[in-house]
Amino acid sequence: MxxxxxxxxxxxxxxxxxxxxxxxxxxxxxxxxxxxxxxxxxxxxxPEYTNDIARKMGVGRGADLLFYICIFFFIFIILKMFARIRRLESTLTELVRQQAIKEAQSQSTEVKEEGK
Amino acid sequence: MGSTFILFMPNLINSRSVFIVVPAYNESTSLQLVVHQLLANGYTPIVVDDGSAKSLKPFVPTASAFFIRHKVNLGQGAALQTGISFALEKNAAYIVTFDADGQHDAKNINELLQTLIETNSDVVLGSRFMKGSVHNMTGKRKRLLKLARYINYFFSGLLLTDAHNGLRVMTHAAAKKIQLRENRMAHATEILSQIKKNKLKYIEAPATVLYTDYSRQKGQTVWSSFRIFFDILLNKVFK
Incomplete structure (x- = not known):
């Protein structure tokens, strides 16, 4: 080793x-x-075994095969992250919105609803 | 609303029951002007402060206008939806979206309302490119909006003369059906998709857009359109 x-x-x-x-x-x-x-x-x-697998798949070296797999793996992870961020964002939005509306409701008693 | 006055508008709309949602982020000088203009026309403004660095409350006369403040900045789409939800709770008869930078003309609202009632539509969308409207845009901006028009058509299925106009009038029932989930600027396309999805009857009407130096400086740049496009794409991918 x-x-x-x-x-x-x-x-x-x-x-x-x-x-x-x-x-x-x-x-x-x-x-x-x-x-x-x-x-x-x-x-x-x-590490020799990765070369065998790569050669069977038509790629020169095991390291190259790993590199290609990594690229797609990272793209997949990034997409998952985007989806998660969007979910988080919508939760946050909902929270901020409800809190903002509640606050405005409690203040809106001041608003006088006159005709003009 | 417990209003006893009915203003003498041709169709007897009580203008206080017309709620104007004004999303604002770090505006101040223009916001004050816009709110005063809206109040002078008898409407009920709802200012949604989208987490500005300093609260915009001092610029809003809270005795006659509503003021909502997001604790953090979420984007214009989120601010609009907050204002619309609030207006619905307040039983607004008509809900109008109106930009805070002073590019719209408050006098157009009445014309758009008339169009809404006369044509019995659910939504009226302001257009700066229709006959009878005035605008002072540069050629570059005009070309960009022309392109946005087709991108909007591709994603929403509605081909409009003006793709990203902040002035819209909708009825209570229509506003109830529209649920904006796009927090940032892609909401403009999302509104159109939802109009199509909910089979709302829409019509375009001429509306003046006058950019001031201030609104030019605050407004969208060419680069931000890429961000919008990216958001629209994401919206389609992650439903």
Missing amino acids: NGIQILLIASVVVIMFFYIVRLRSAIFDLIILTIFSGLAIFFILF
Whole structure:
């Protein structure tokens, strides 16, 4: 095992530990996380296998294949984030609106409703 | 409203039951003028302060106009919806949207109301490009609005002469059906989509738009139209 492998495996283990502490109740997420972490450690230890997979898919190197997958993965994450931000925004809007209207209602008793 | 006066307008509209929603963000000089103009014409202004740095309350005579303040800045679309919801609670007969920068003419409201009643429509949209209206726009702005017209048509299905005009008049029933979810400027397109979706009867009427140096400086730039376009796209993707 060389230096970079130790570093990478250590990072994966730390991240996994962090998520396990955070996601105690979400069993499904934990299973997926464990599978991915296991795969990551496996490929860190035996990087030659990524080359085999890449060649089967018609890509030159394993690193390139990973790069392509990453691009789409990040686009997916960004879209998910956009959707979440929009949901948050509409919740915030609803809260601010209700509070603003309530405040205006309590003040509007001052408004005299004259005909002209 | 418990009003006993009926102003002698041709169709006996009680002008106090015409609520004018004025969304404002960091306006002050123009807002004061606009509110006074609206009051002078007998309407009921609702100023929605969209989280301005300093509250706009001192510029609004709260004895005769309503004042609503968002605690944080949400955008013009959100401010409009707040004003419309409030007006509906106050049992407004007609709801008008009106920009705070002074580009509209308060005298146009009556003409638009007449059109609404005569044609028995649900919504009247102001247009600065129709015959009988006055505007002082630069060529660049005009071309941009021409383009916006077709973008609006593509997304909403309504081809109007003026795509982004802040002056609109709607009935109580129509305002109830319109629910704006676009917080920022894309609400202009969203209103059109909802008019189409709810099968509201709409008509365009000429309305004056006069930009002052102030409103030019405050108003939308060419770049902000990209932001609007992006928001419209997002609206379509994440329903």
